[in-house]
Amino acid sequence: MDSNPLEDTLARVSRFASILGISRAELRIYSTLLLEGQMTARQLAEQLGISYTKIYSLLIKLEERGWIKRLGKKPAVYEAIPLRDLWASIKKMIEIKVDEFEKEFIEPLSSLLSPSSTYSITMIPPDKIKSTFYEILDEGNKVSIAISYPELLSEDIIQAIKAKSYTSPDLRVIIQSDINIPEISGLQIRKLSNMFGSGLITSTAVLLIIKNADKLSGLFSNHKYIVDIATVYFNHLWTQAK
Template identity: 55%
Template sequence: MDEELLDDLLARVSKFASVLGISRSELKIYSTLLLEGQSSARDLSKKLNISYTKIYSILNRLEDRGWIRKVGRRPVSYEAISLRDLWSNVKKMLEIRVSQLEKEFIEPLSSMIDSASAYTVTVVPPSSLKRTLIDVLNEPSKKYLIAISFPELLDEEIYQLIHSRTFTSEVKVIVQKGIKVPENPSIELKVLDNMFGSGIVTSSSVLLVIKSHESLSSIISSHRYLVDIAQVYFNHLWQQALSIGTNP
């Protein structure tokens, strides 16, 4: 296992994972088990230079989350679940956290403001996603921040609509590496190796698209708080992304 490469990956991912309550140590232990196979707590403790007491605490959390499982007896060893199962697990965790934020913060806060100013969060069915993309891009906005990680979202009609926005607004587009985009000097375009999902952020709304069970799921919201968070996160990705033609 390339330790330097893994440490670099964990350094980039851990900032986002911490939002979900996932520590870097948990990511490190899961990755080690996935890449190197079954291991006992004692061997992990020695290899990763983590105290024996702490390693058990972390292993218990990972087991509770369903990321790892025990195998064998005396001594007990641990093995990692597959990446596919892990991704499904993380998406469920994200859905739970978003629902929890809505229930414990957004809903109580919205009850304190005028009903006319209340937020909206709408789940978009897959059959309506294309229409919703077009509607969002047709919203009057000073800027359009667009992240595309699924090539099926960027067909000719959507591309031409994005291009038309450049005549009146600031347009920034990040595409995931491997997605082909026609050269166009009027569009600020960057590329990123990997992204969590796709989305569009305007001055007044945010559309988030993720892939679930091989289909695209999405939500759209006009809540100011969520729009601000989306803009901050997009700008974070923009700083990490490379301009087209730039060597890493």
């Protein structure tokens, strides 16, 4: 059976979109409007196999998110906003969710810790990604690395990983299956298809790396609960990788 590139992409992305409360059906509608152009609710319902009643509630959600625009009346047609505008909206949503998480979960918990306990959640700009990567790698132990962007796996990064493997025998690396990496003696390397983002996790810190407009940016945290969540997720990917 031939694979459908759009459905493959939606299957991969929807796992992460659900964290933000975005359903796969919403992603399908937006993607269809983006690729096919303006359509009515009935046309969308027929093309996507969604009931006529349900399609309206989904379109209303997408309008409220600002992902689509409603044009004209009886019948109204819908069009998707540009992809760049969508990404800006999603980044803003992520920032809001992180702020909410910090306010509702991190801050109350931190107030129960000793006054000397400190943590940070920091956005890392593109020009600081590699230096931050090196710093965390150099200082960390129990290191786990996931790389899905070939530009991140530069020769100097490879050499840094190789050097770290000599002092950290438990170092694990997951590489996107279509990325080549030289064999490094003693290093645990597995490959996995359809990875989302890259990252570096140690026992005390995590660096999540994503790509936007061909530039890498990151989110750093040394908070124990965030590190624990990232570690659990990496362990899950490790069991799936080969």
